[in-house]
Amino acid sequence: MPVLAWEDDPASVSNPQPIQRPVPDLNKGPFSFTLQAPTVPLPPPDIYDVGTLNFRIWAASEAARRGADFWTGIFQGAGIGGKSWQPGAPLPIILDEGLDLNAFYDRQALNFFHGAEGDQTVFSGESPDVVCHELGHAVLDAARPELFDAQFPETAAFHESFGDMSAILSALQLPSIRDVLLATTNNQIDRASRVSRLAEQLGDAIRLQAPDAVDRDCLRNAANSFVYEDPQNLPSDAPASSISSEPHNFSRIFTGAFLNALAGMLLVRNTTPTADDLVRVSDDFATILIRGVLAAPVLPDYYSQVALQILNASQAVNNGAYTPILRGAFVKREILTVDAAVTTIPHQHSAMGMAAGATAASSVTVAAHAGERFGLRGKRVIIDVQHGYRPFAAAPAVRVGTATPPVHAEAATAFVEDLFRRGRVDAEAHQSPADRIVHPHVKTTHYLEADGNDLRVLRRRFDCNFGRPR
Ligand SMILES: [Zn+2]
Numbered sequence: 001m002p003v004l005a006w007e008d009d010p011a012s013v014s015n016p017q018p019i020q021r022p023v024p025d026l027n028k029g030p031f032s033f034t035l036q037a038p039t040v041p042l043p044p045p046d047i048y049d050v051g052t053l054n055f056r057i058w059a060a061s062e063a064a065r066r067g068a069d070f071w072t073g074i075f076q077g078a079g080i081g082g083k084s085w086q087p088g089a090p091l092p093i094i095l096d097e098g099l100d101l102n103a104f105y106d107r108q109a110l111n112f113f114h115g116a117e118g119d120q121t122v123f124s125g126e127s128p129d130v131v132c133h134e135l136g137h138a139v140l141d142a143a144r145p146e147l148f149d150a151q152f153p154e155t156a157a158f159h160e161s162f163g164d165m166s167a168i169l170s171a172l173q174l175p176s177i178r179d180v181l182l183a184t185t186n187n188q189i190d191r192a193s194r195v196s197r198l199a200e201q202l203g204d205a206i207r208l209q210a211p212d213a214v215d216r217d218c219l220r221n222a223a224n225s226f227v228y229e230d231p232q233n234l235p236s237d238a239p240a241s242s243i244s245s246e247p248h249n250f251s252r253i254f255t256g257a258f259l260n261a262l263a264g265m266l267l268v269r270n271t272t273p274t275a276d277d278l279v280r281v282s283d284d285f286a287t288i289l290i291r292g293v294l295a296a297p298v299l300p301d302y303y304s305q306v307a308l309q310i311l312n313a314s315q316a317v318n319n320g321a322y323t324p325i326l327r328g329a330f331v332k333r334e335i336l337t338v339d340a341a342v343t344t345i346p347h348q349h350s351a352m353g354m355a356a357g358a359t360a361a362s363s364v365t366v367a368a369h370a371g372e373r374f375g376l377r378g379k380r381v382i383i384d385v386q387h388g389y390r391p392f393a394a395a396p397a398v399r400v401g402t403a404t405p406p407v408h409a410e411a412a413t414a415f416v417e418d419l420f421r422r423g424r425v426d427a428e429a430h431q432s433p434a435d436r437i438v439h440p441h442v443k444t445t446h447y448l449e450a451d452g453n454d455l456r457v458l459r460r461r462f463d464c465n466f467g468r469p470r
Helices: 053-077 128-143 153-171 175-184 200-209 247-269 275-295 302-314 323-332 338-343 408-421
Strands: 003-005 019-021 033-036 091-094 103-105 110-112 114-117 120-123 362-370 380-388 446-451 454-459
Touching: 003 053, 033 053, 053 091, 053 128, 053 153, 053 275, 103 128, 110 128, 114 200, 120 200, 128 153, 128 275, 153 247, 153 275, 153 302, 153 408, 175 275, 247 275, 247 302, 247 323, 275 302, 302 323, 302 338, 323 338, 362 408, 380 408
Parallel strands: 033 091, 091 110, 380 454
Antiparallel strands: 003 019, 103 110, 114 120, 362 380, 446 454
């Protein structure tokens, strides 16, 4: 008995029809789940009507299983097949925690909500785009837990980009989506499509309340033309039409490079590609990506570091045939200079003292600031600062427009200042009422752990609402 599921976001086309899929086994390891829904016991697998809770339970389960099966295969190929969820398996999927246009990953569960859109109700856990984005946070946390509390704008933004890449790659696991994508883009898959457009339904709902907070036709579109800028020189927030240092906004630069790369790799594989070519190229990209993520040191200039390691990892896949395409994507997005993209690659892992598939080491120091800087009078604010080993120290500027990489502590401090500006730090308990700065409706992502007069800034969750009214 199959179940019904959405291929991608239910608002990606005007009259979506669910498809039949095999019953997902949530218990399958290493990436296993438990589903928590407002009904006990869970309904048996069956064909349920769209719009019912029972349909949503199986649609969310199918999307999570599809994404987790994809990443399980990629982890095995990269030699880290034994890894499981950072908080341990199984990972709860909490289908509906109440009224909110939101979804988040908090190292305890994948959390989903519902919200009103006009006379409709939007369930964030019903969209495979949103489920596989949140899943992406959990997958990246399994591979590189250091990134969870790395206080750099580029690591936070990369986490969001990885979520969006996970959503796109998980959608491409469906043969029907691959056929549609090739047909509607004339094999040029970095054109705007139902696949490049992410979380259309949530985007529609947020747009009604905050018209400039999201793209015209979705939450975020991977078919974009944004190029890299140093996040320390960007405003902490901006409309969706321009780039800011806000992680979801800034993530679009890397996701754009990803979609350009995937499109180019497809044509390297076959100038008249088939759906089979597309699934193989998705596997190849994800394998290169996860190897790059493992090897990339956690540094303030993380985009360029992970890009260089992706180029490096690409040498070992398909005889290096994808490297020039990947170079092109990162150079076009100004994530890498032309010089760095050419002269630092190829680099053998052994030359960097690392075995292939090994994880780049990092240490943590702290930056301490007078609390007044963040509105915390009489306190000291402690920020953990990741120090990855920089394997390309001898390279010229790897980023366009910068002669020297950003200083770790400065980048971490700028990131935390941004968090306070956006009201993302739960600081109220540590402030006198006279000093409070209030951001109504904003969900916090970080908290302060008190040790005497010291307050350490720590992450609570990756939150996918934009801190917009709801
Ligand atoms: Zn996210």
